[in-house]
Amino acid sequence: MGYKYLNMNQKYTVKDIERKKDYLSIKWGDNFKSKFHFLWLRDNCPTAIHPTANMRVFNILTISKDIFPKEYKLHNKKLKINWSEDKHESKFDLKWLRDHCYTEINNKKYKTPYIFWDGNLKKNFNKIKLDHNKIIRQDNYLKKWLELLHSYGFAIVRNSPTRKKSGFKILNRISHHRETFFGTPFEVINIPKPNNTAYTAQALRNHTDLPYFEYAPGYQFLHCLVNDATGGKSSVVDGFAIADYLRKKESDVFKLLTTTHVKFKDTDYTQKAIRILHSPIITLTKDNDFNDIRFSMAAMGAVDINPSKMKKFYEAYQYFASLLQNTKFKIDFRLEAGDIFCFNNRRVLHGRTEFDPNSGNRHLQGYYVERDEIIARLNYFNKIKV
Numbered sequence: 001m002g003y004k005y006l007n008m009n010q011k012y013t014v015k016d017i018e019r020k021k022d023y024l025s026i027k028w029g030d031n032f033k034s035k036f037h038f039l040w041l042r043d044n045c046p047t048a049i050h051p052t053a054n055m056r057v058f059n060i061l062t063i064s065k066d067i068f069p070k071e072y073k074l075h076n077k078k079l080k081i082n083w084s085e086d087k088h089e090s091k092f093d094l095k096w097l098r099d100h101c102y103t104e105i106n107n108k109k110y111k112t113p114y115i116f117w118d119g120n121l122k123k124n125f126n127k128i129k130l131d132h133n134k135i136i137r138q139d140n141y142l143k144k145w146l147e148l149l150h151s152y153g154f155a156i157v158r159n160s161p162t163r164k165k166s167g168f169k170i171l172n173r174i175s176h177h178r179e180t181f182f183g184t185p186f187e188v189i190n191i192p193k194p195n196n197t198a199y200t201a202q203a204l205r206n207h208t209d210l211p212y213f214e215y216a217p218g219y220q221f222l223h224c225l226v227n228d229a230t231g232g233k234s235s236v237v238d239g240f241a242i243a244d245y246l247r248k249k250e251s252d253v254f255k256l257l258t259t260t261h262v263k264f265k266d267t268d269y270t271q272k273a274i275r276i277l278h279s280p281i282i283t284l285t286k287d288n289d290f291n292d293i294r295f296s297m298a299a300m301g302a303v304d305i306n307p308s309k310m311k312k313f314y315e316a317y318q319y320f321a322s323l324l325q326n327t328k329f330k331i332d333f334r335l336e337a338g339d340i341f342c343f344n345n346r347r348v349l350h351g352r353t354e355f356d357p358n359s360g361n362r363h364l365q366g367y368y369v370e371r372d373e374i375i376a377r378l379n380y381f382n383k384i385k386v
Contacts, residue, residue, distance in 0.1 A: 218371025
């Protein structure tokens with residue numbers, strides 16, 4: 001059965017609709033063919049979505065797997081379907097159908113949103129530096145900050161206030177913060193009897209924070225209030241760039257680090273809790289893109305993998321660790337009072353050199369914000385359709 005519908009935008013016009021065994025086949029004005037399965041169509045009927053909550057209220061269990069369109073026709077840029085069950089009628093906007101065509105969506109080649117970088121970025125370090133007051137006052141500048149955080153994984157905000165807890169103001173421009181047992185903000189200072197090596201004057205190897213959490217914090221913000229001490233230089237490295245290097249150059253190492261579940265643990269003496277998590281050091285998404293890096297020598301538990309894999313795993317682990325400290329990938333810099341060092345904690349690894357607490361003060365306050373909140377705010381600014 002054929003239909004003609006004229007429209008200036010051929011992409012959203014329909015040349016033909018044909019009912020198959022379990023789906024409707026639509027040929028569009030640009031000759032692209034879409035499949036829309038009956039259950040998918042019924043589940044996505046506009047009446048299935050609450051008008052203000054924008055959540056599905058339809059219960060898929062109220063229909064059978066054998067539901068089908070008894071009748072279907074085009075009218076006023078809509079596809080009308082009369083269903084075989086419940087005397088229900090659906091009216092789909094043609095533009096909505098095409099925009100949500102999963103045939104087309106799954107034909108598109110995935111493109112990573114990430115820009116990988118190495119030590120050469122230091123030559124253009126101003127690219128990732130932004131001004132605090134502009135982020136506070138201008139939505140377009142806030143969007144620029146979020147885009148840097150999402151694509152590069154880190155940024156440095158300059159000229160922020162140096163009062164305690166003043167970091168909340170800029171973070172609230174994104175969303176709410178992530179609370180942990182360290183408190184918010186947590187104080188990165190040299191203290192007696194520390195419950196974390198970050199609260200010492202010792203050097204910190206490049207690492208991600210809290211890898212022993214099932215859902216490690218997405219972004220970290222280290223707000224420098226004062227840094228008059230000798231030493232204490234910060235370091236940063238793109239874990240995704242190194243993972244990409246391994247995938248292209250050292251496939252055996254890459255396979256080991258993405259398939260071997262190792263133990264991370266936390267036995268903080270101030271907590272009545274023992275945290276244990278097994279995870280690969282590198283995890284991937286459904287698109288085979290990079291999802292997480294979990295790496296902390298300090299939080300690594302006694303590895304308990306099969307003996308037949310132990311030697312090869314440790315060789316891969318040691319090689320990965322060496323790349324994290326390699327000047328080809330790593331950038332060293334000094335945080336000044338008023339700087340906020342912002343980074344994707346599940347991508348970018350950070351560390352510092354040892355500092356002399358007797359030479360002056362070094363005080364940072366730390367905050368966490370979920371990665372979801374960065375992406376969701378960007379989606380809002382970009383008016384992403386769902």
